[in-house]
Amino acid sequence: MEKLISASLIGLSQGAIFALMALALVLVFRSTRVVNFAQAGQAMVSTYIGWEVVTRTDNYWIALPAAALAGALLAAIIETFLMRPLAKRASHGAIAPVASIIASLGVLGVLHSGAAMIWTTEQKLFQSPVSVNGIEIGSTVYPFSQADMLIISTVIIVMLIFAFFFQRTSLGLSLRAAAFQPEISRLAGVRVDRVRTIGWALSGAAGAIVGVLVTPGSYLSPFSLDILLVYGFVAAVIGGLESPQGAALGGLILGMSLSFTSIYVSSGLTFIVPFVVLLLILIVKPKGIFGGGNSRNA
């Protein structure tokens, strides 16, 4: 019973992180068809900004929005000055489908080395605002901390804000419309370029929040968030790459599979699990749970 509770709680906390990272990737992919490898780097740089703020102000609750803002700005810059001109110039020939992917890898490299130059590769301790120790109930210590609770609640709040924004606001409607049918959206008066930049900015903010949630209690380095890219992609693919709801569900499925495997089978398997899950999904349901044609979600 304790095992079951532990596995579920850890799965929930990890799943929340993967879900938000997947959402960040999905927001970019569905609006601009870019598989953004730079996402991990953008999150990392934003987290350094958050770290700078938290070391100066000693206030996590200022650092979180500051990092989100930095992430949004960085993403908007990458979209405006790199991805948009690239999409226009490299729109024909063999390079067209891969240009943006290669460019995003390039951006990841630039962000890695840029961060190493500014902050060195030395690991920085990011103080957590809450306890990172396991919660004790009676005589059992659960491998689940206040920090995990912070992660879960923050991710739920962020997801609800996103859902409200997309489903209930005019700008959210423009974003969805531009993602599905850019030409019809243009004809309806939607400024598609501007809306795409906003989509990237939201994605950058989501990635930044991931970094600032997952790093406290551990160390920050230019490469420390790269592994989340893998988990985020697996979660996004499970959800069909285009659906925010799918991203949330994909993250949860991945988080649960990881925690149950490591608690019930062996913690040595945790690196294999995401790939097994990914391969299973690709073979059994390659369009993902929410993906594909008419079933895609608005």
Place this chain on the structure above:
Amino acid sequence: MSLVVRNLSVDHGAIRAINNLSFIVEKRRLTAVIGANGAGKSTLLRTLSGLIPASEGKASWGEHNLLKGKAELHVRNGVSHVSEGKSVIPELTVEENLDLGALWRKNKKEADATKKYVLELFPRLGERLKQRGDTLSGGERQMLAIGRALMSKPQLLLLDEPSLGLAPLVVEQIFQTIRDIANTSDLTVLLVEQNAMGALKIADIGVVLNLGNIVAIGPSADLIADPAIRAAYLGY
């Protein structure tokens, strides 16, 4: 206000899709552009709505140069384009599709009034506001596409093949609706159609295009009566 097209040429790569086209559409007239596949009809509309660039010539609606600026800005100057193939967004609900056309409008009260007008015009859409676009029939989708365009409160409505892929009875309905809209509003309509007879029947003016060139232009009744046009374009 009138639509003035002068010496307009448009190229698709090395192919000239529209060649030195000149015509004028007077305000409140319904003009049908007919011609076979590949005559340059869609290209003409896509150029006028700012989706593709022109190579040469001029096109203006009133004082607005239609060859300058992006499509999303043209709609703000009173030009609405319903592109080919039931241009609705299937993933969005009927209501969202309609609202999309008026998002840019600052005056929300006026936009609400337009919505009321559109739903009176197409009561079927009113019954299906919360349904996704892809649950509609072909005819309903075309109504939604036209409704969305009307939500932008256009002065000039560009319609690309509204009859495409619809059953004959539904085609008749759509054509009748277009004629009704033109009769009861200040709209100027430029209708592009492969269904030449259906389009000419409701139009005031007809323009016959062939391989990017104007073959004939005149009151549509005259075109229908012209034996050469009948033989080449109307099929009898």
